[in-house]
Amino acid sequence: MRMFYLVCLVWNASLCFYDTAQADSPWKIGMVLCLSGECAFDGHGALKGAQLAADELNKGEGVLGRKIQLVPEDTAEAVSGAKAVSAFQKLLLDPEIKYFIGPSWTPGGLALAPLAARRPDLIITSPSLGAAEFHKAGDNIFNARGVDESASRALARLAIDKGWLRVAIWSSQQPWEQAQGNFFEAEFKKIGGEVTLKIEGLPTITQLKTEAAKVLASKPQAVFFSIVVQQGIAAKALRQLGSNLPIIATYIGQTGIKEAQGALEGALMCTIANASPSFVERFKNAYPEEKAVEAIPAIGYDALMMYAKAVTTAGSFETAKVGHELRRMNYKGESGSIKFDSEGGAIRETQFMLIVSDKQAPLELVSE
Template identity: 30%
Template sequence: MGAKSLFKCFLPVAFTIALSALSALAMTDSPIKIGVNVPLTGFAASDGESALNGAKLAVDQINKAGGVDGRKLELVVYDDQASPKESVAIATKLIEKDKVAVGVSCSYSGATRAAAGVYQAAKIPYLSAYAIHPDITRAGDYVFRTSFVGEVQGRAGAKLVGDLLKKNRAVLITLNNDFGISLAAGFKEKAGEYGVTIVNEYTYSIKDRQFGPIVAKVKADKPDVIYATGYFFTAGPLVTQLRAAGVDATIIGQEGFDTQTFIDIAGTAAEGVIITTSLGRDSKSQETQDFIAQYEMMFNHKTDMVAASGHTAVKVAADAIKRAGTTDSAAVRDAIAATNLAASTGTISFNSLGEIIKDVQVQVVKDGQFHDFAVISDAKLLAPPTE
């Protein structure tokens, strides 16, 4: 046998070895997939875009810093239109076909709650970025939430009104959905403790933009503080109309107000509005400052709380995979449960139910921008539900 035929004989073997080595290399280099369900069309598309942008920025930051254990992070994104019908199918697809390591919901409560059950059944960790319904984390031990449940933030609102602002005649203007109702419930639960009397409560639907009747009645109620729940697209017109009618009570909002678009809509009427939220604009934290600056650079749009929540959820997932040293779902779940991370929304950890533990940021609108007003860090007041 000549050298040539020896070579010929070994060539396929060598080729096979090389190929398998290559594929092994490719295995370790293949990106870690994070599945995202997010409303990119339909009524929730504005929040969806913000949340997804936040998530994209997180991936960008992580990959630029070398990825997770040398592997790149990759988002697999599907539009769920904030609909449970879509999100269940998407969850199944992300788990079975895309084989994602972790799921992140950048969607609303209805869609998130429905998908949570699918992730729990498949034992794949699922992080809800900003959906508020208490039942989401009750789906099981693989489901976590990186934002406040409504009641916690509502309780912080009561402390803000009674303890920090020393106001005592409150009117509630409540958005009639799970978000508004759970916030109002938290506020009402603690209002008495802080000496706040609730003079009246009005509810409105998410589609309302004209608040003439409520404003007329609130004017007659003469409150000294208004606890108004809603999103920027309801809150902007509401605040404008309250101020135009000459209602000068302090207006307290929450994270739904937390976007520059709110200030664009309400203009000068937004001045002095105080909100409880997750994003401290003047925060000294490097992570938060980087997030605010890089978000504006990357998307040419001022950032908001929803974007910070999407960002935080991806950072939590990446951090957990890194600490676990594997994408094995049980190990990642345990790592998420043990999270202690400085994220753009503050330093966070989780309780036994998978609910977030962190401070509430209080922001005030001053000269057309959100600025720090106070931080509420009363652990007992802010304790999320454990069951």
């Protein structure tokens, strides 16, 4: 009997020690994001957005008494997921890291999803990739941005509405870019459109005048870009050949706009998230060097805030309990309302945007 009481005493003491040690330690969040290469704009944006959320929470008591510490690793995943796997595995060496934000783009997401799915003790949420295959891989995997299929299909319908019945598709062999080209093509043909040419080259090619000439020779009324890595140089190649064809794209980021040197002015895109004015103001105050604030920093902010809310509601850092809270959460965030579907993808509404003076502007506001 004395031995029983002694064992109980030691067990309870160990629990108290564990709870105290956990409360005294920071809550580490692994940030597996693209911090170099063509996708770095999105990765740095998400990291800064999450850091803003962490700073705001840390000004108080943190989350359940623990301060937040972001631990970033570069995935450099624009065309390959190999470095994303290395970054993820490096962060897994720290047993305190059970929560992750990332990766940034589909190559990293498709590479990490099977690894994350085999670790149900972890939770990972992407702030920026738009492929459903990522979050469908496991119950512990979430996508706070939502999928881009709806945007690509909406652009096909917009093209028909504008009378552009003949469209060339400029895609690539990069998984996300190829998928968006296929979504646009399927929707466009279904509603009576004609695809004059479909390019699916390597995403690493930087000399695109030959491809641009082929596009113009097919005599389209508009060009659809599912390319992101090459969109700036592709747009510039078209304009240098004298083309004034309308350009429509699933996504146009600041990296592409900068590389295009004005060639993407007037291009149409479709977004599934936007940063709130309040967030833009706070973000620019925290990072004065940021001139253009798109949706990804706001989604990075929301991803961390959703973790914090789920942990607080669960009253625990246990990932099983927190995952349950995330799945039933209806979050009013800085990037819009976020509610996950049964597979972990955010349900979002589409909005058309126009590139005006190298910035994204809502189409309905520009048209008024």
